[in-house]
Amino acid sequence: NFTHGIMHLIQGDVGPFKPGLPVSVPLWLAVNLRQRQRCRLVKPGWMEVARLEEVRDMEKEEVLFTEMPANNIFVVGNIVLDCAKEDIEKADEVMMVLRDIWDIRQAKLRRSVD
Amino acid sequence: DTHDVFHESNLNEEEEELTAEEVLAKLQEAWLNEKNAPELLNPQTEIVECLLDEIENMEENLATLEKGDIRITVHKMEMSRIKFLINSYLRTRLDKIQDNYEFYSKLEGDQRNRLSKEESDFLDKYKDTVEGLFRSLCYRHMPGNFDWSKVVKKIPKPNLQSAVFVKVENDVPGLEIRDTAGDGRDETIDLGRGEQHLLQYSMISHLLPDGAVSLT
Numbered sequence: 001n002f003t004h005g006i007m008h009l010i011q012g013d014v015g016p017f018k019p020g021l022p023v024s025v026p027l028w029l030a031v032n033l034r035q036r037q038r039c040r041l042v043k044p045g046w047m048e049v050a051r052l053e054e055v056r057d058m059e060k061e062e063v064l065f066t067e068m069p070a071n072n073i074f075v076v077g078n079i080v081l082d083c084a085k086e087d088i089e090k091a092d093e094v095m096m097v098l099r100d101i102w103d104i105r106q107a108k109l110r111r112s113v114d
Numbered sequence: 115d116t117h118d119v120f121h122e123s124n125l126n127e128e129e130e131e132l133t134a135e136e137v138l139a140k141l142q143e144a145w146l147n148e149k150n151a152p153e154l155l156n157p158q159t160e161i162v163e164c165l166l167d168e169i170e171n172m173e174e175n176l177a178t179l180e181k182g183d184i185r186i187t188v189h190k191m192e193m194s195r196i197k198f199l200i201n202s203y204l205r206t207r208l209d210k211i212q213d214n215y216e217f218y219s220k221l222e223g224d225q226r227n228r229l230s231k232e233e234s235d236f237l238d239k240y241k242d243t244v245e246g247l248f249r250s251l252c253y254r255h256m257p258g259n260f261d262w263s264k265v266v267k268k269i270p271k272p273n274l275q276s277a278v279f280v281k282v283e284n285d286v287p288g289l290e291i292r293d294t295a296g297d298g299r300d301e302t303i304d305l306g307r308g309e310q311h312l313l314q315y316s317m318i319s320h321l322l323p324d325g326a327v328s329l330t
Contacts, residue, residue: 012135
C-alpha cells in the first residue's frame, strides 16, 4: 500500500512498488513489510487446502518420501502463517494439513531406523 | 528526479565475472558446506572480500540519503543478513581450527592452503596460548622428568567418516562407495541431479570443490 521505485539490493533488484499491485520480493523483506503493515502477503501457489490434502494422501500411501510441491515448504509455510494469517484463507486448515504431512514423514523416518 | 546512487554498486567490475547476486549465492553455498562438513574446506577468501566491499559501498551510499527514506531500512536489513552470513562462515571455520588445532598445525605445503593467512596466524597464536596454559597449569607439577620428544601422541583428527546429507547438483556416474568396516560391501552408485542422499563424508569429499554436490 505504498509507492516506491526500483530498489537495487545486493541480492538483486526489487520493485517498483505500486499500491494494489503484487510484487515479488525475498521472504525476509515480505515479512518485514507485512509486520510494518505496509503490505499484504499473497499466498504461495501450493498453499491451497485441496492441493495440500492431495499431497498428504499421497504421502500416506507411499512407503517412501514423496516429492513436496516446493523446497522448504514447512519453513515457508510456518513463517507465512505466523505473520500473515489474515491474508491466507482457511489458514487454520492449511496449518493442520501441513502438520499432518510433517507427522507422516516424521513417522516414516522413525520406522526406517528400526 | 531521483538519481539512484545504488545502481553503481551492482555494475560488474572488470576483474570479476560474477554479479554481486551470484557472489552472494556462492557465499551461501560455501557457508552451508562449511557448516556441514567435518573438516576445514577451502577458504573462499575472494568471495568474502568481495561482499565486504559491496557492503562498504552500500554503507557509503546510504550515508548520502536523508533519514527516513524507506530504502535505508531495507538496505540495512540486507546488509545485516550478509554480515551474519560472513560472520557465521568465518566463525564456523575458526571453531573447526580450534577443535583440531594440533592436526591443522601439522599440515604441510599444499594442504596449508586450507587456512587463510589470518587463520594461519590465529592457529599459531592459539596453539601457543593453549600449550602455554597446559604447561603452567599441570605439566610443571608432574612428577619425574618428562621428555616430550619421547612421547608419541595420538592427535585428534576431524572425523572424515561422519554422515552428511548430500544434494546432487550435477550428475555423478559411477561413484565408488567403499565399505570401511571391511565387510566387502563395496558398491558403485550413480548420483543423479537433484537427488538427495545420506552418505559418508569421506566418499564424497572430492566432489565438493567443483560443486558437483553440496551439503545440506
